[in-house]
Amino acid sequence: MEVFSSLLSWQSIAVTVVLYFLTLAFYRLYLHPLAKFPGPKLAAITRYYEAYYDIIKNGQYTFRIAEMHKIYGPIVRISPYELHINDPSYFEKLYRHEGRWNKYDWAVEAHNAPGGIIFTPDHDQHRARRLPLNAYFSKASVLRRQGLIDRKVEKFCGRIAEFAATGKPIDLGAAISAFQRDVSTDFVLGKNYNNLDQPDFGVGMTLFMQGGGTMWRLTKHIRWYGPAMLSIPKDFLIKNADPDTANFMRYAKDSEEETARLLKAAASYKPEDDAPRTIVHEIFDSNLPPEDKTVKRVFSDVATVTGAGFETTSSVLRLIVYYVFSNPEILRRLRAELANATKPSSSLDATIPLHTLEQLPYLTAVLMEGMRLSPAIATRSQRIAPDRDLIYDKYRIPAGTPVGMTVVFMHTDEKLYPDPHKFDPERWVNPETRKKSEKTYAPFSRGTRICLGMHLAWAEMYLVMAALLPKFDFDFKGLTPEDHFEVMSDQFIISTKGKAVLEARVSLRKT
Numbered sequence: 001m002e003v004f005s006s007l008l009s010w011q012s013i014a015v016t017v018v019l020y021f022l023t024l025a026f027y028r029l030y031l032h033p034l035a036k037f038p039g040p041k042l043a044a045i046t047r048y049y050e051a052y053y054d055i056i057k058n059g060q061y062t063f064r065i066a067e068m069h070k071i072y073g074p075i076v077r078i079s080p081y082e083l084h085i086n087d088p089s090y091f092e093k094l095y096r097h098e099g100r101w102n103k104y105d106w107a108v109e110a111h112n113a114p115g116g117i118i119f120t121p122d123h124d125q126h127r128a129r130r131l132p133l134n135a136y137f138s139k140a141s142v143l144r145r146q147g148l149i150d151r152k153v154e155k156f157c158g159r160i161a162e163f164a165a166t167g168k169p170i171d172l173g174a175a176i177s178a179f180q181r182d183v184s185t186d187f188v189l190g191k192n193y194n195n196l197d198q199p200d201f202g203v204g205m206t207l208f209m210q211g212g213g214t215m216w217r218l219t220k221h222i223r224w225y226g227p228a229m230l231s232i233p234k235d236f237l238i239k240n241a242d243p244d245t246a247n248f249m250r251y252a253k254d255s256e257e258e259t260a261r262l263l264k265a266a267a268s269y270k271p272e273d274d275a276p277r278t279i280v281h282e283i284f285d286s287n288l289p290p291e292d293k294t295v296k297r298v299f300s301d302v303a304t305v306t307g308a309g310f311e312t313t314s315s316v317l318r319l320i321v322y323y324v325f326s327n328p329e330i331l332r333r334l335r336a337e338l339a340n341a342t343k344p345s346s347s348l349d350a351t352i353p354l355h356t357l358e359q360l361p362y363l364t365a366v367l368m369e370g371m372r373l374s375p376a377i378a379t380r381s382q383r384i385a386p387d388r389d390l391i392y393d394k395y396r397i398p399a400g401t402p403v404g405m406t407v408v409f410m411h412t413d414e415k416l417y418p419d420p421h422k423f424d425p426e427r428w429v430n431p432e433t434r435k436k437s438e439k440t441y442a443p444f445s446r447g448t449r450i451c452l453g454m455h456l457a458w459a460e461m462y463l464v465m466a467a468l469l470p471k472f473d474f475d476f477k478g479l480t481p482e483d484h485f486e487v488m489s490d491q492f493i494i495s496t497k498g499k500a501v502l503e504a505r506v507s508l509r510k511t
């Protein structure tokens, strides 16, 4: 009995705990399969190293990883379990179609949207879930639905024209986000939430989306945090939370109810029906198993697929609009190119065929340069080869190891892009330079998990620019790119110094 109670004394418990952690640290530093990889010792011992940069330093781990590469070289062990590579030549080997590629469940599950394709870790399950949506987001399908985007572009321009008439400054950043949300929800769910009609462009939704990374980063390290937050009933939050959260919850509740309604109606859907086809119909008609057709699972896809089109394309468009309209030479060249390719239009509608715009080399170069500087996602995207070792340089990476690369680093590598922070569309005009960068330019990622909405994103960017260029002039009142577009933190999406706000004075273009 005495022996037993002495074993339970606080001193012996403390000694056991200390011994356990010392043994664990020793194992991770010297015996673990990743022990041979360079990197900070503390990061190899504990994930709390990452937690410090994620939580206390508010999304700074991406930048800490960049510093690690300067010290330790192109491959670094960034946690007890994970590697990061900063070598553009490896991108096409890690993000590819051949072979099975899982995502890292620890990272994706923290997004609190289980079941959505973007957060499905397993290769085969992801493939099965993505299959029914591929045709819906194909280039041909986007082309067929240009009318939907045109109508939003027309409304967008109409709202901007109101500000031009009154001379009041416009938050162009919020207006761009509103446009994106209206296109995305209409395209995916067949429902218009009319963000563009709101006097402030529903800026609260934009701010809420911009802050969404905090919950993800906290849940990575405190696993119960996200599920606990999500267990709070939406109705309670709608009544009691701050206006931005309440607004978002109203949207989430409505879109979930809409998903349930569509799923119920999908059984009797006929192509000649008036109602548009949506991703809910595609999933319902697919060969997915019944458990993938529940309201909960389908809503996960609806929420994440629409959400993936919100602040991604918005942040790119904000940057492009800013650089184009504050640079007279770029503006002049774009306008000349567009005028040559299209008939001048006196109304505010936008009806230029997409395939005409896609042929314009300078406009295309401008959009590519925008996506180079703002590839939407700030974080590394890990891939796991579950069934084979990977080889990097002299290293053999054990099967099952999460390995990530960060596109922002690759896109601002000065060996690939001299003066990397300069907005210089010229890089993409010359076919030679363009060809050279083909393998290391990946705003939409590559391989099995390549962006599902990339054709929609391209279409939106072409059509918005083609509509704004002939009609408006914007004055950003001395705002500098450093003031606004510097990448400041990893909120999964890129968070910049200026966040989503982009104040401008707008006037109708004098021709």
Ligand code: HEM
Pocket (backbone or CB within 6 Å): 117, 118, 119, 130, 184, 188, 304, 305, 306, 308, 309, 310, 312, 313, 316, 371, 374, 375, 376, 377, 381, 443, 444, 445, 448, 449, 450, 451, 452, 453, 454, 456, 457
């Ligand atoms: C310029 C705008 C955009 C950029 C730069 C972008 C970028 C990306 C990237 C890098 C990924 C891969 C993420 C990962 O590896 O974890 C991705 C995935 C995805 N994107 Fe986009 N995206 C954009 C616009 C859109 C739009 C408009 C939509 C749809 C409305 C969309 C829907 C998706 C979906 C559903 C996935 C997940 C694909 C999968 O896991 O199979 N994106 N996007």
